[in-house]
Amino acid sequence: MSHTSQKFNVIKNVLPQSQEEVIMRLLAEFDSLPGQLQLCARYIIDHPHEVGMQSMRTLAANAQVQPNSFVRLARQLGFEGYDAMRERFRDFVRGGIGSTPDRVHWLQQMDRKGGSAAIFGSMAEACLENTEKMFAGQSVADLERAVELMINARRVYVLGLGLAYPLAYNFWYVARMGFDHFSLTPQHGSLPADDIIRMDERDCLVAMTFQPYRRDTLATVQRAKQVGAKIIGITDSSAASLCREADIGLVSPTHTPQFFHSNSAVTALLESLCALLVVRGGEQASTAVEAFHSARWEENIYDES
Secondary structure, three states, X not given: OXXXXXXXXXXXXXXXXXXXHHHHHHHHHHHHOOHHHHHHHXXXXXXXXXXOXXXXXXXXXXXXXXXXXXXXXXXXXXXXXXXXXXXXXXXXXXXXXXXXXXXXXXXXXXXXXXXHHHHHHHHHHHHHHHHHHHHXXXXXXXXXXXXXXXXXXXXXXXXXXXXXXXXXXXXXXXXXXXXXXXXXXXXXXXXXXXXXXOOOOOOEEEEEOOOOOOHHHHHHHHHHHHOOOEEEEEEOOOOOHHHHHOOEEEEOOXXXXXXXXXXXXHHHHHHHHHHHHHHHOHHHHHHHHHHHHHHHHHOOOOOOO
C-alpha cells in the first residue's frame, strides 16, 4: 500500500464509507491515538484483508491488545461498534488477492511433510504473499511521481542502514548504470550526515528503514526536510514515521514466520523502480546503460565460456 501526504486530507466528521477511507482516517489520526489504539490502527493498516476475515479476538491476539481496544478504535472513528467498521472491509475481502488452488495444495503438502520442508513452505508462502500484496496495493501514480522526482533532482541520495544497506546498495548499483547523479550513503568511513552536508531543495533523498525503524535514518530524513529536499520513503507500514514524513511513501510488507524479515517484496519494488527509471529516462538512460555494459565487455570482466 502506498500513501502520499496529500492523501491524509480527510474529513474527520464524516463516517468512512469504504476500507480505503477507514485506512485514510487511521493514518490521518494515528499520532493522536492512545498507545493501545495505535497498535490496533497499525495492525489494520498493515493487514486490511484480515479485518473482514478474522474475528475481533483473533485480530486482538495478533496485535497483542485487548479485544475491546478494537471496539474503542471503531467508536473513535464514529462507528457504533466494531462490526459496523468491519462491514467496510467486505468488498476488500471479495476482491482480495487470494491464492491459486495449485499453490495452496503445494503449500499444504509442504506443511504435512514437516521439518525443513514445512519451514521452506512457510517461507515460500510469506514471500509470495508479500510480493502479491506489494504489487496489488502499490499506487502506479506514486511510483511515477517518485521516478520523476529522482530523474529531475540535481542529486539523488540513496540511504540504507543495517539490513536496509544491501537493499539500498543494490538499488544504487543498478540506477547508476543509467544515471550519474545517484549517490549511495553512507559511504565507507562516513556518516549519512557527512554525505548530505551539501544537500538542498534541488536534491532528493531515497530513504529505507524497516521495523524496528532506525533512529539515524529518521534523523537524516529530518535534516533533508529542513533544507527542502524531496523525500521518498520506502518502508513496511503506512503508519511508519518514515512513510508519514516522506513526500512519497512506498510500502512493501516484510512479514515472515521466521525470526528475520523477508526482503523479497522490497527487492521486487526496488527492481520495479529501476525499470521505470530506465524507461522514463528515455534514450539518454538507455544509451548510458548500453555504454556501461559495453565497457565491461571490453574490460573482459564477464566469462564468455
